[in-house]
Amino acid sequence: MSTLDTDGQVLLERLRTGDERVLGDLFALYRNRLWRIVHFRIDRRLSGRVDADDILQEAYLAAADRLSHYLQAPEKSFFIWLRLIVTQTMVDVHRRHLGAKMRDARRDLSINDRQPFPMATSTSLAAQLLGQVSSPSQIAMRDELAVQLEKAIHGMEPIDQEVLALRHYEELTNSEVAEVMGIQQKAASIRYVRALKRLKDILEQVPGMIQNER
Numbered sequence: 001m002s003t004l005d006t007d008g009q010v011l012l013e014r015l016r017t018g019d020e021r022v023l024g025d026l027f028a029l030y031r032n033r034l035w036r037i038v039h040f041r042i043d044r045r046l047s048g049r050v051d052a053d054d055i056l057q058e059a060y061l062a063a064a065d066r067l068s069h070y071l072q073a074p075e076k077s078f079f080i081w082l083r084l085i086v087t088q089t090m091v092d093v094h095r096r097h098l099g100a101k102m103r104d105a106r107r108d109l110s111i112n113d114r115q116p117f118p119m120a121t122s123t124s125l126a127a128q129l130l131g132q133v134s135s136p137s138q139i140a141m142r143d144e145l146a147v148q149l150e151k152a153i154h155g156m157e158p159i160d161q162e163v164l165a166l167r168h169y170e171e172l173t174n175s176e177v178a179e180v181m182g183i184q185q186k187a188a189s190i191r192y193v194r195a196l197k198r199l200k201d202i203l204e205q206v207p208g209m210i211q212n213e214r
Helices: 003-016 022-041 052-072 078-108 121-130 136-140 142-154 158-169 174-181 185-205
Strands: none
Touching: 003 022, 003 052, 003 078, 022 052, 022 078, 022 158, 052 078, 078 174, 121 158, 142 185, 158 174, 158 185, 174 185
16 A cells, blocks of 8 residues: 555544544645646646636635545545545536537547546547657648547547557556446456556557557
8 A cells, every 4th residue: 555545544534533634634735636636637728717726726625625525425436536526626616617519629629739637538648649749740741640640549449448548648557547437446447457458459550659659
């Protein structure tokens, strides 16, 4: 067990004994992980209006409001519960700022114009992969590459897209991925290996990408 996990268990035990002030310490302990999730999922059109720290602050207040319900019947590990609060907060933030046009905007904007709000994982994955493009020839072809890559990844099953996002960009453990997706750990592991193979097959079909992965 890592130091982070050990510290989290100690704080969680204090929380369960009624010391609700510990919530701030727990949130701070997991803040970097939660920030990474927000940064990966947030829509770039919100740049200048809201940032990851704003969302985390709102999520913290929501967690404080719901804490008693979690302690009465914890169905998830505490970090995964916090992650759920954060992703729900992100959905609310995107709805407030993008409103009814949100779905249409997702369809019309290119990957180069924005990152998606939660669950538009094909665009998130493509954006991250394109962030690794470094050669002059690849950079020059970036716009065309973006379209091809996002279209190719979109052809993957949504669950495969999500398991790659959870493991690689949110950096969740296999057990945490299983908990998020509601499947057994063995199934999560198998799904991850299959998704990696499918992603490699996809990258081989997109000119300029597979060399960057080797």
